[in-house]
Amino acid sequence: MGFTQPPIGSDDVFNARRWKRILGNYSTPIRLRSLAELAITALPLAMLWTAAWFTFSIGYAWASLLIAFPAAGFLLRLFMIQHDCGHGTFFAGRLANDWVGRVIGVLTLTPYDYWRRTHAIHHATTGNIDRRGIGDVDTLTVREYRALSWWGRLKYRLYRHPLIMFGVGPAYLFLLQQRIPVGLMRNGWQPWASTMATNLAIAVVVAALTWFIGIKAFLLVHLPITLLAATAGVWLFYVQHQFEHTTWDRDEGWNLHHAALYGSSHYELPALLRWFTANIGIHHVHHLSSRIPYYRLPHVLRDHPELRDFGHITLLESFRCVRLVLWDEAQRRLVSFREIRARDCWARGTDKEDKAAA
Template identity: 95%
Template sequence: MSVHKRTVRWSNSQKGFGFIQPSNGGEDVLNARRWKRILGKYSTPTRLRSIAELAITALPLIMLWTAAWFTFSLGYAWASLLIAIPASGFLVRLFMIQHDCGHGTFFAGRLANDWVGRIIGVLTLTPYDYWRRTHAIHHATTGNIDRRGIGDVDTLTVREYRALSWWGRLKYRLYRHPLIMFGVGPAYLFLLQQRIPVGLMRNGWQPWASTMATNLAIAVVVAALTWFIGIKAFLLVHLPITLLAATAGVWLFYVQHQFEHTTWERDESWNLHQAALYGSSHYELPVLLRWFTANIGIHHVHHLCSRIPYYRLPRVLRDHPELRDVGHITLLQSFRCVRLVLWDEAQRRLVSFREIRARDFQEAAPNLAAPSS
């Protein structure tokens, strides 16, 4: 079942636009650009609101971390693990603040954005300047088949997958397996891969400086905490929080672009605004999860106008309800996205290994049934 109406055409209405049937031509590009201009008025951050958002995220995280350590020190490891669940939610939310800082949207001034982002990066194990650059590449190339590889989930086309050797197919299937993608993968990404500026090693000294400075700061914090509470307590308190938050973060990023009727185009047909609007999902979560994820589920609007602070994204949907149906998926529908692993250029949608296998069998069946001469 389709979980998304991919491309929509907009017509004039009393509010400016109305939702009508899907279209797939130059008019879509024109209207995606028009939405970009309309959404610009939401891009001004409010300093007091941003400070309040930072406070109500960082302070509860510190309190929950302390509570987890205290209960562990009393011998209640099970209670510490339970506390790790809400604590990881606040860590995810802190990462979303870092994300807004990287886009220059959390504060009006770049200096405030950069230094708040760098400090948060120590807690999220994410070197700010390195991540900001790779994430900018992701925004600039999203949905472009010919420019894959940085800041996105590796996705092959059906043709590319079929051209692989058995070993190549096995590696891709392992990479796409849920236990790897959402189990081993997040731990590898945040604990190991982000310790070295992979992919930007030729782009000057800034990615290296950001990564090494973040690594040094992380080492200092870890050393101080292990000296104070011991290595065992630190690992058993902090690792569950970090790993839960990492898994949630990878899941969110996956669902925001890996849904059935996302959009991918070859370079000659690709358009930035159209890819932003139609290649990103509106992941509608329950209210509590929406708060912990800082409205990142309104991802199609974010990609179309990344200068909007996360706390203004719900206002966009209230003012322009016609945007709600673009790329819309629910929490229940999102679990089906896990099986979508290959881009079918002919059908213009993501498909599963099972679907490709069934298609290959159907194509081979007539040949097998034909009598031998």
């Protein structure tokens, strides 16, 4: 699964810096295409939300819940547009990117300016073991995990458990954590202003909708849509960097372009899911050149098919990534708790044999 990365400094023909230069040719957004992408995402979301409320109001709560699934897909896609705005790639002008991103942020519960900063840090430090902490899924090395107390190990195992990571985690992240500028609280007033302005706008929208349809209808219609979209978003972010043969390096040996190409996955999804996720599965190309609009990412693979094999994982293969929780610096790959436990048991058995022989 995936494409095993060569060591930094290799003369491999797939040179990451060379790809960075080539991909610059795809970085120009197409204004009409961007407007069309926004329309075909926002309008169906509004229609599906209205349909979910209407079916709930006439007593068909089960139908409302079914409608929540496609509605969540469009909300997720809207988040991807916000993501491109944050990179300054959805429109040519910064003003259009920023204000479209801020408005979308009210719907996705994601403060745009705050998120843009943390995501920029993620791009600037991805794959760097010594600069973990912002915009990443918390990942310990095998050595760090072994050095923890039993309580520390338990907390990490709970954090990495699928029910927490993809169940409680998305709800906590989008409903609670993003209400304050976590990670940037000492960076001046701007993260606070962005977050509080988004919170105020969210409060106004929620108040208006609850006044119009009632608190019960709002919660039972909107919460399923939001939570489904949040879970899908967290899953995508997880798979994009948490696959077996990703790459992590210490600061002195880390290279941005190498980490982008070999530390990000090419998550090949079925066509419909690829559309709803706005081609974010072509993540290695996105990290190599974050200025490429999402609708131009498939053109890169079409013109340069040799990029398809880097970090390649399928939908079925991606489910096995959940068990990969620790970075093994010796083997340069992610490993599972079970593998580390088996290794430790083997080492203890070997020690006992050595002592008995002595």
